[in-house]
Amino acid sequence: MNYTKMRLAGISQRWMLPIVSFLLALTSCRSHDAGMPIPELRPEGSVLHLSISTPRSVVLRGVEAVDPMQQIKTLHFAFYAEDSQLVTEVREVKVSSPDQLKDLALALPEGAYKLVVVANATPALVRETAVGRPLSAISEYRSMLVDALSTASDGSLTIAQLNEQGAISVPASAFGATTPQVQVTLEPALARVFVYGEPQLPTGVTRGTAPADYIVNGVARYTAPLRPLGLLRSGVKEAQGDGSNPADRYSSSRLYELWGNSTPTTLTEALAYYTPEMILGKTDMTIPRATLLADEAGMAEARTRQPYYIRETTVPPTAYLVGSVPTVILRFPYIPAGLSLQGDEGWFSFEGKYYAEHELREMIRSGKVDDARLQEAIHSAGLREDQLSTSFETHGISFHHRGYCYYTIPIRHFNDSEAPEKTSLGRYGLVRGNEYRIHLTRILRPGSAVPPDLAHDLHPLTEESELHAVIRVRPVVNRSQEAHL
Numbered sequence: 001m002n003y004t005k006m007r008l009a010g011i012s013q014r015w016m017l018p019i020v021s022f023l024l025a026l027t028s029c030r031s032h033d034a035g036m037p038i039p040e041l042r043p044e045g046s047v048l049h050l051s052i053s054t055p056r057s058v059v060l061r062g063v064e065a066v067d068p069m070q071q072i073k074t075l076h077f078a079f080y081a082e083d084s085q086l087v088t089e090v091r092e093v094k095v096s097s098p099d100q101l102k103d104l105a106l107a108l109p110e111g112a113y114k115l116v117v118v119a120n121a122t123p124a125l126v127r128e129t130a131v132g133r134p135l136s137a138i139s140e141y142r143s144m145l146v147d148a149l150s151t152a153s154d155g156s157l158t159i160a161q162l163n164e165q166g167a168i169s170v171p172a173s174a175f176g177a178t179t180p181q182v183q184v185t186l187e188p189a190l191a192r193v194f195v196y197g198e199p200q201l202p203t204g205v206t207r208g209t210a211p212a213d214y215i216v217n218g219v220a221r222y223t224a225p226l227r228p229l230g231l232l233r234s235g236v237k238e239a240q241g242d243g244s245n246p247a248d249r250y251s252s253s254r255l256y257e258l259w260g261n262s263t264p265t266t267l268t269e270a271l272a273y274y275t276p277e278m279i280l281g282k283t284d285m286t287i288p289r290a291t292l293l294a295d296e297a298g299m300a301e302a303r304t305r306q307p308y309y310i311r312e313t314t315v316p317p318t319a320y321l322v323g324s325v326p327t328v329i330l331r332f333p334y335i336p337a338g339l340s341l342q343g344d345e346g347w348f349s350f351e352g353k354y355y356a357e358h359e360l361r362e363m364i365r366s367g368k369v370d371d372a373r374l375q376e377a378i379h380s381a382g383l384r385e386d387q388l389s390t391s392f393e394t395h396g397i398s399f400h401h402r403g404y405c406y407y408t409i410p411i412r413h414f415n416d417s418e419a420p421e422k423t424s425l426g427r428y429g430l431v432r433g434n435e436y437r438i439h440l441t442r443i444l445r446p447g448s449a450v451p452p453d454l455a456h457d458l459h460p461l462t463e464e465s466e467l468h469a470v471i472r473v474r475p476v477v478n479r480s481q482e483a484h485l
Contacts (some may be wrong), residue, residue, distance in 0.1 A: 036478040040450060046110040048429055050182040052101040052117065054161065067303055068157040069188040076121040077106060078129035078169065080114040086136040086194040102181050113170040116226060117184045119161035124148040125225060135167060141222035141254045146309050149189040151262065157304045161186040162226050165240045188224055190309045191430040193303065195328055196293035197440035204337025208403035209344055212292035214330045218323060218454050220253060220313040221272045230314065233418055246433065248424035251314050259319040262444055273455040279329065280390050280427050312432040313339065317423045323457035326427040328409040328438060334446050335403050348399040350374050361385055391449045398449040405447030407485045410461060437480035444485060
């Protein structure tokens with residue numbers, strides 16, 4: 001060995017001994033059962049203690065009947081510089097116990113910040129709160145689908161939650177204390193809608209075998225992940241830290257910016273719709289339908305599925321039109337009295353009379369119809385048997401494939417005591433963090449054969465309906481409504 005190699009070997013040996021001694025000591029600590037934890041490596045900086053709360057108690061994974069709107073699995077902390085409003089620090093915490101939320105210690109450079117906390121952050125929300133991103137990225141209105149605000153994987157669902165009243169200030173003086181100096185209250189970023197019940201039907205009317213389900217149409221295209229402050233039920237402007245009851249809040253929205261002072265003349269710029277063609281399955285788009293539940297007991301399991309979750313959609317009183325408020329479109333297999341159907345077939349009506357689908361097929365095949373006006377309508381429409389695979393309305397003929405009738409239920413937010421006038425603030429709409437329970441009690445008459453085209457309906461909204469339903473809205477905040485159709 002030459003001198004250079006010997007010298008390098010000596011240096012290596014000299015440094016190796018303390019390294020080996022450290023590793024042996026570390027191994028010894030790990031094998032000790034004295035209960036002394038190994039210190040965690042922390043980023044340089046002072047320690048900030050804070051606590052996290054939600055409008056209701058937190059339910060953790062592994063517990064029966066977990067509510068995705070209350071569950072917290074992860075926390076994402078975005079710290080913004082007060083002057084630039086850009087993210088300068090990000091921290092992540094996995095939540096395994098509710099006790100963690102009472103006192104969270106985060107190490108970061110001491111200073112004054114604006115703080116946004118995101119529970120169950122989706123990839124989209126992580127991107128928008130990364131270092132260098134502006135606060136406007138989550139506080140301004142943007143196009144975000146439900147799956148950008150929720151995570152469905154391995155049979156479980158979590159809903160993103162953010163600060164309930166905007167970014168909060170963290171003063172430099174909050175650092176160094178040993179107890180929480182900052183409290184952040186979170187709220188879910190979505191609402192959810194349940195329709196349930198075994199409705200009473202008129203004498204002789206029966207329910208078909210096809211499944212009853214629904215969608216929510218006329219939903220805001222744009223949402224702000226961090227909820228914009230709006231008006232309270234009293235009409236007073238909401239303010240951060242005002243101690244207001246979440247059940248009294250009615251968020252602002254892009255719709256308020258567009259229609260707050262005038263009646264809308266077009267709807268599709270601000271609201272998203274499923275077209276009648278989409279709902280009838282005439283396009284390649286798959287509609288996320290929610291099942292009509294038999295009773296409230298079925299809601300616990302339904303909460304774990306995305307079709308029941310809807311983007312927040314708040315509407316100014318100037319825009320209470322048929323097509324401008326979020327509306328349930330119910331698909332229900334209603335079979336008129338006197339009809340004897342074969343299997344899962346449908347039926348049709350013409351000038352107040354009802355006929356089974358097999359009767360229409362025979363009329364088309366034979367060309368023989370007892371009613372001359374009906375015969376002329378079938379001929380003028382050029383009906384063929386292969387057209388009976390979907391519902392339609394043409395030449396006075398309304399064909400109900402599988403017996404399906406379509407009904408609409410405008411979704412109420414505040415009830416009659418809270419919003420007594422038909423032009424009252426918040427009478428209609430969907431507000432995040434609320435659960436809307438629509439109890440379907442009676443269906444009075446057949447609905448339409450095809451779903452309505454709400455995107456172009458600018459008529460003033462009336463509250464008369466073909467069904468009776470009761471809506472209750474409750475915090476998660478939970479709100480309920482009865483419907484009589």
